[in-house]
Amino acid sequence: MKLAVVGGGSTYTPELIDGFARLRDTLPLTELVLVDPAADRLELVGGLARRIFAKQGHAGAITTTSDLDAGVEGADAVLLQLRVGGQAARQQDETWPLECGCVGQETTGAGGLAKALRTVPVVLDIAERVRRANPDAWIIDFTNPVGIVTRALLRAGHKAVGLCNVAIGFQRRFARLLDVAPGDVHLDHVGLNHLSWETGVRLGGPDGEDVLPGLLAEHGDAVARDLRLPRAVLDRLGVVPSYYLRYFYAHDEVVRELRTKPSRAAEVAAMEARLLEMYGDPALDEKPELLARRGGAFYSEAAVDLAASLLGGRGPSVQVVNTYNRGTLPFLPDDAVVEVQAAVDGSGAVPLPVPALHPLFAGLVAHVTAYEDLALEAALRGGRDRVFQALLAHPLVGQFEYAEQLTDRLIAHNREHLAWA
Template sequence: MKLAVVGGGSTYTPELIDGFARLRDVLPLEELVLIDPAADRLELVGGLARRIFAKQGHPGRVSWTDDVDTGVDGADAVLLQLRVGGQAARNMDETWPLECGCVGQETTGAGGLAKALRTVPVVLDIAERVRRRNPNAWIIDFTNPVGIVTRALLTAGHKAVGLCNVAIGFQRKFAKLLDVTPEEVALDHVGLNHLTWERGVRVGGEDVLPKLLSEHGDAIAADLHMPRSLVDRLGVVPSYYLRYFYQHDEVVRELKTKPSRAAQVAEMEKQLLEMYGDPALDEKPELLSKRGGAFYSEAAVALTSSLLRDTGDVQVVNTLNNGTLPFLPDDAVIEVPATVDARGTHPLPVPALEPLYSGLIANVTGYEHLALEAALKGGADRVFEALLAHPLIGQIEYAQKLTDDLIAHNREHLTWA
C-alpha cells in the first residue's frame, strides 16, 4: 500500500507520520511519499519522518520529492494538505478583512474566500495529475476550506473525500469527560465543514448529551470560548467555528488587539523546523501540539483504512449531500457521519434540522456555491457576489471594499486578476 502526501513539507506532517507509525496495524503502509515544492523544508520533515518510522519499528519506506507526477505514481491514496501562499498569505487573510470590521479568518468570511480562490485551481491541477497517473487512487482532502475544495474535486468527477479534525476532536474530549474509550462514543454531527453542531452524543446507543451538558457544561463552554448559557439554551454543542457567527463583533474586537494566528504559527514553525533538523530527534516534539490539527493523524488513518481496506466503518466526512439534507441541493458538500467502504462514502440518515441550524446551513451553502464559481471562473463580479451572499458580510459597501482588497492582496495567485 502506497500513500502520497501533497504538502508533505508542512510542519504538521510529523503528527501524521506519528499516526501512521503507531497505527500501522490499521493502515499497513509499505511506502509513503512526501511531496512539496519547498525542498529545504521537505528534507527536514522527511528526515524526521524516517526516524519516527525507525524508532517505532515501522517497516515502510519513506521518500520525498518536489515532483507531483513522480510522487503520486502508483499511490493508492493521495492526501492533500497544502497551503498556497504559505503563512504569509494566511496572515493577509486574517488581517485585511478587519479593516472593514469583518472577521479575519482563513476558512470563513473574506479570508476564507481568498484562500479558496488561491487553492481550488491548484488542487484541481494536482487531482488531474493523480487521475492521469492513477485513476483508481482516492484523494483525501484536508486542505482548507475543506467544504469548497472537496466540492470542487467532486464536481470535477474525482474520487475524493473531505476530512476535518473537528469531529474526532469532540469525540476524544467527550470520551475523556465521560471516562469511556473514544470508540464507544458516536456523534450526531451535522452541518457543513466548520459549521457544525453535535446534536447527540451516544454511548451504547444512549444519548448522553444532556448528561454531558449538565455535568460538564462549564468545561465544554470554556473550550468553545462561548457562554455556558448559550450552550444550555441550544442544548447542542456547536463547533468552535460557530463563534465567528454567534459572537462576530466580539471576535473582531479580540482579533484587532493581538497578533494574527498566522504570525503565531509562523514563529512556531521556525522553532519546529530547527527541531526537525536535529538528527537525534525521532518523535514529534511537544511544541507540535500547539500547532493545531489535534487527532488529525487518527482521523486520516481511519478514513484511509476504510477506503482502502473496505471496512465499512462510520466516519465523519465531507461528502455530497445527495438528499441527506433535503433543503440543500444534491451537489452541496455536507459534513456528517457516513459509512465508508471501497465504493466511497454513504451518509447516514439525519433527523430533520431545526430552522435555527438549517437556515444558516442553507445560507452558507449558497455562499459556497458562489465561491466555487469565483474560484473556477474568476472575475471581480463573482467575488463580489460571493461576499455579498456571505452571512458575515452581506452589505454592498463591505462586499465591494473586500472584493478590491482581496484581489489586491492575492493578485499573484489569481490568473484572471
Template sequence: MKLTVVGGGSTYTPELIDGFARLRDTLPIEELVLVDPAAERLELVGGLARRIFAKQGHDGRIVTTSDLDAGVEGADAVLLQLRVGGQAAREQDETWPLECGCVGQETTGAGGLAKALRTVPVVLDIAERVRRTNPDAWIIDFTNPVGIVTRALLQAGHKAVGLCNVAIGFQRKFAGLLGVAPSDIHLDHVGLNHLTWETGVRLGGPEGENVLPKLLAEYGGPIAADLHMPRPLLDRLGVVPSYYLRYYYAHDEVVRELRTKPSRAAEVAEMERQLLKMYGDPALDEKPELLAKRGGAYYSEAAVDLAAGLLGDGGSPYQVVNAHNRGTLPFLPDDAVIEVQARVTRKGATPLAVPAVDPLYAGLMAQVTAYEDLALDAAVQGGRERVFRALLSHPLIGQYEYAQGLTDRLIAHNREHLAWA
C-alpha cells in the same frame, strides 16, 4: 500499499507520520511519499519522518520528492494538505478583512474566500495529474476550506472525500469527560465544514443512548470555556456548536478581540520556525510537544481511519467526513458537500440518515451553502463580479459596502495567485 502526501513538507506532517507508525496494523503502508516544492523543508520533515518510523519499528519506505507526477504514480491514496501562499498569505487573510469591520479568518468569511480562490485551481490541477497517472487513487482532502475544495474535486468527477479534525476532537474530548474509550462515542454531527453542531452524543453507536444532556448538565461549563462561548448559550441551544460558530454567534466581539492581539498566522509562523529547527536535530525521533499547539489535533487518527476504510474496508465503521449531500439534508441541493457521519468503504463515503434539523441551524447551513456555490464559481471561473457576489452572500458580510471594499482588498492582496486578476 502506497500513500502519497502532497504538501509533505508541512510542519503538520510529523503528526501524520506518528499516526501511520502507531496504527500500522490498521493501515499497512509499504511506501509513503512526501511531495513538496519546498526542498529544504521537505528534507527536514522527511528526515524526522524516517526516524519516527525507525523508532517505532515501522519497516515502510519513506520517499521525498518535488516531482508530483512521480510521487503520485501508483499511489492507492493521495492526501492533500496544501497552503497556497504559505503563512504570509494566511497573515493577510486574517488582517485585511478587519479593515472593513469583518472577521479575519483563514477558512471562513472574506479570508476563507481568498484561500479558496488561491487553492481550488491548484488542487484541481493536482487532481487531474493524479487522474492521468493513477485514475483509481482516492483523494483525501485536508486542505481548507475543506467543504469548497472537496466540492470542487467532486464536481470535476474525482474520487474524493474531505476530512476535518473538528469531530474527532469532540469525540476525544467527550470520551475523556465520560471516562470511556473514544470508540464508544458516536456523534450526531451535522452541518457543513467549519459550520457544525453536535446534536447528540451516543454511547456504542448510532442507536446508542444519547448522553448529550448529561454532558451539558455536568460539564457544560468546561465545554463552553473551550469554545469561548457562554455556558447559558449552550444550555439554551441544547447542542454543542463547533468553535467556528463563534464567528457567527459573537461576530462583533470576535472582531474587537482580533484587532487587539497578534494574528494566529503570526503565532503559527513562529511555531513553524521553532519546529523546523527541532526537525533538523538528528537526535529527534518523535513528534515534539510543541506540535500539539500547531493545530490539527488527532488529524493522524482521522486520516488513518479514513484511508483504511477507503482502501481496505478497515478503520471505524462510521466516520465524520465531507461528502455529497445526496438527499441527506433535504433542504440543501444534492450536490452540496456536507459534514456528517458516514459509512466508509472501498466504494466511498455514504452519509447516514440525519434526523430533522432545527431551522436555527438549517437556515444558516442553507445560506452558507449558497455562498459556497458562489465561492466555487469565483474560484473556477474568476472575475471581480463573481468575487463580489460571493462576499455579498456570506452571512458574516452581507452589506454591499463591505462586500465592495473586501473585493478590492482581496484582489489586491492575492493578485499573484489569481490568473485572471
C-alpha cells in the same frame, strides 16, 4: 500500499507520520511519499519522519520529492494538505478583512474566500495529475476550505472525500469527560465543514443512549470554556457548536479581539520556525510536544481510519467526512457537500440519515451553502463580480458597502494567485 502526501513539508506532517507508525496494523503502508516544492522543509520533515518510523518499528519506506508527478505515480491514495501562498497569504487573510470590520480568518468569511480562490485551481490541477498517474487512486482532502475544495473535486469527477479533525477532536474531548474509550463515543455531527453542531452524543454506537443532555449539565462549563462561548449559549441551544461558530455567534466580540492581538498566522509562523529547527535535530525521533499547539489534533487518527476504509477492503465503517449531500439534508441540493456521519468503504462515502435539523441551524447551513456555491463559481471562473457576489452572500459580510471594499482588498492582496486578475 502506497500513499502520497502533497504538502508533505508541512510542520503538520510529523503528526500524520506518528499516526501511520502507531496504527500500522490498521493501515499497512509499504511506501509513503512526501511531496512538496519546498525542498529545504521537505528534507527536515522527511528526516524526522524516517526516524519516527524507525523508532516505532514501521518497515515502510519513506521517500521525499519535489516532483509531483513522480510522487503520486502508482499511489493508492493521495492526501492533500497544502497551503497556497504559505503563512504570508494566511497573514493577509487574517488582516485585511478587519479593516472593514469583518472577521479575519483563514477558512471562513472574506479570508476563507481568498483561500478558496487561491486553492481550488491548484488542487484541481493536482487531482488531474493524480488521475493520469492512477485513475483508481483516492484523494483525501484536508486542505481548507475543505467543503469548497471537496465540492470542486467531486464536481470534476474525482474520487475524493473531505476530512476535518473537528469531529474527532470533540469525540476525544467528550470521551475524557465521560471517562470512556473514544471508540465508545458516537457523535450526531451535522452541518458543513467548519459550520457544524454535535446534536447528540451516543454511547456504544449510532443507536446508543444520547448522553448529551447529561454531559452539558455536568460538564457544560468546561465545554463552554473550550469553545470560548458563554455557558448560557450552550444551555439555550441544547447542542455543542463547532468552535468556528463563535465567528457567527460572537462576531463583533471576535473582531474586537482580533484587532488588539497578534494574528494567529504570526503565532503559527513563529511556531513553525521553532518546529523546523527541532525537526533538524538528528536525535529527535518523535513528534515534539510543541506540535500539539500547532493545530490539527487527532488528524492522524482520522486520516488513518479514512484511508484504511477506502483502501483496506474491510466492511463499512462510520466516520464523519465531507461528501455529497445526496438528500441527507433535504433543504440542500444533492450536490452540496455536507459534513456528517457516513458509511465509508472501498466504494466511497455514503451519508447516513440525520434527524431533521432545527431551523435555527438549518437556516445558517442553507445560507452558507449558497455562499459556497458562489465561491466555487468565483474560484472556477474568476471575475470581480463573482467575488463580490460571494462576499455579499456570506453571513459574516452581507452588506453592500463591505462587500465592495472587501472585493477590492481581496483582489489586491491575491493578484499573483489569480490568473484572471
